[in-house]
Each structure stands twice: as structure tokens, then as C-alpha cells.
Amino acid sequence: MAILEVQHIQKTFERTQVLKDISFSMEKGQTVSIIGSSGSGKTTLLRCLNFLERPDHGVIRVNGETLFDSADPAAGGEREIRRKRLHFGLVFQSFNLFPQYTALQNVMLAGQLLAQEAPDYKARKKELLLAIEQQARELLGQMGLSDRMENYPHQLSGGQCQRVAIARALALTPDILCFDEPTSALDPELTGEVLHVIRELADKETTMIIVTHEMAFARDVADHVIFMDDGTILEQGTPREVIENPKEERTRQFLARFHQETR
Numbered sequence: 001m002a003i004l005e006v007q008h009i010q011k012t013f014e015r016t017q018v019l020k021d022i023s024f025s026m027e028k029g030q031t032v033s034i035i036g037s038s039g040s041g042k043t044t045l046l047r048c049l050n051f052l053e054r055p056d057h058g059v060i061r062v063n064g065e066t067l068f069d070s071a072d073p074a075a076g077g078e079r080e081i082r083r084k085r086l087h088f089g090l091v092f093q094s095f096n097l098f099p100q101y102t103a104l105q106n107v108m109l110a111g112q113l114l115a116q117e118a119p120d121y122k123a124r125k126k127e128l129l130l131a132i133e134q135q136a137r138e139l140l141g142q143m144g145l146s147d148r149m150e151n152y153p154h155q156l157s158g159g160q161c162q163r164v165a166i167a168r169a170l171a172l173t174p175d176i177l178c179f180d181e182p183t184s185a186l187d188p189e190l191t192g193e194v195l196h197v198i199r200e201l202a203d204k205e206t207t208m209i210i211v212t213h214e215m216a217f218a219r220d221v222a223d224h225v226i227f228m229d230d231g232t233i234l235e236q237g238t239p240r241e242v243i244e245n246p247k248e249e250r251t252r253q254f255l256a257r258f259h260q261e262t263r
Contacts, residue, residue: 050090
């Protein structure tokens with residue numbers, strides 16, 4: 001059974017249809033890279049998966065559970081939306097760390113808020129918070145940030161901030177980890193350290209969807225590549241099929257333009 005099934009997702013903002021008919025699936029442990037020009041709908045797709053946006057049409061299933069079905073008019077409340085978001089961890093382009101919190105506090109925050117909803121929170125508060133802190137310390141250690149846990153975001157480099165953001169996304173053990181252009185806000189010399197972390201996650205068979213313009217990275221790390229164009233999936237397949245031997249002319253044009261810009 002596929003871990004994620006996306007069927008006929010559509011999304012319109014005012015009069016602009018940003019997602020026209022998006023369907024794909026992925027297996028547990030796969031890395032899927034989504035490529036395409038700016039404005040093709042890549043970020044909107046991730047936001048729909050994470051329920052930061054509500055699709056107008058379609059179905060989203062994770063592990064066979066229907067999280068969204070436009071045929072069902074019932075809309076979940078905020079608590080239900082939070083529950084659905086637990087299936088997806090999202091790493092943003094611009095880190096989105098809370099500046100008033102240390103790296104450790106940023107990673108712990110979501111777990112602390114979620115723990116407060118547990119019926120036995122008051123009785124087990126100390127135990128739960130200690131477990132959350134221990135997990136956060138372990139994740140930051142895995143990100144190579146053991147000596148930066150008490151630093152605030154303004155005391156960290158962009159690459160370090162993004163690694164904190166990755167640790168924060170992993171803290172709730174999502175089924176699928178999503179990255180929205182995770183290196184686009186970084187200087188070139190910091191890009192490599194973040195890509196190295198993502199490559200290690202792929203090696204551990206972490207289930208991931210990565211929106212990226214790093215073509216070499218997508219070719220080398222992804223199991224499956226999706227090329228989006230004007231709100232549709234124009235082509236998808238293995239990296240060899242899509243990046244090295246694309247069938248569609250629009251895919252070839254995009255890749256040729258990208259290679260010209262990065263020379």
C-alpha cells in the first residue's frame with residue numbers, strides 16, 4: 001500500500017487555478033523530488049498536503065486513511081487540522097524559527113504544545129517534558145548542532161538555522177517529511193551542509209518530498225522525480241527518465257534553461 005495517495009487535487013486563488021489536476025503516489029522510504037519553474041504550483045501543493053491551504057477538489061490519503069476528500073462537506077476544526085498535519089513535517093525556505101527561542105526551544109515547542117492536549121498531561125508533565133527535551137537534544141546532535149543548542153537564531157548561520165528547522169520537523173516523527181526549496185535562502189557555501197543532511201536522511205530511507213532547483217541533487221538522491229508545469233504534472237518517473245531523458249518538450253526546455261542559468 002502506498003504511504004501517500006494524492007488524487008485530482010485542484011486549488012484556485014481568486015481567478016487563478018494554481019493546481020489543475022494533481023495525482024501521484026509514493027511508497028514508504030521513497031524520496032520524491034518535485035521540479036519546475038517558479039509559479040508552477042510546487043509550493044502550493046506542499047501547503048495543501050500540510051493543510052496550510054485547503055484544496056478545492058480531490059483526495060489525500062496517508063497509510064490508507066483519508067485525510068481530505070472534497071466530496072465530504074464536513075470541515076475539520078482547528079484541532080482536527082493539527083492532527084492531520086502530524087502526518088507531514090514541513091521545512092520552509094526561510095527557516096521560520098521563532099527568534100525569541102533558542103535552537104533547543106524551537107525544536108521542543110511543537111511537542112510541548114501537543115503534550116498539553118494529552119488527558120494525563122498534568123499527572124505526567126515532568127516525565128513528558130523531559131522526554132521531549134531528550135529527543136530534541138538527540139535530533140540537534142544528529143544535525144551536528146550539539147554545541148549550538150542554546151544559541152538563538154540570530155546567532156546561527158543560515159545553514160545552521162535550516163538544520164534546526166529540519167530537526168523541528170522531525171521532532172513529531174511525521175510519516176512524510178516535506179522540503180520547500182530548503183537551500184534557496186542560503187549562500188552557496190552553506191547549501192552543501194543542508195543537502196548533506198537531507199542526503200543522510202534519504203540514506204536512512206526517510207520518506208520525503210523535496211521541492212528543489214538542485215538538479216544534480218534530485219538526480220542523485222531522488223527515487224522519483226515529478227516535473228510540474230502550469231499547475232499540472234507534465235512528466236514523472238525515475239531521475240534517469242525525467243532529468244536525463246525527458247520525453248516532454250517543456251521538460252527539456254526547463255532543464256536546458258536551468259543548466260544555462262547555473263553555468
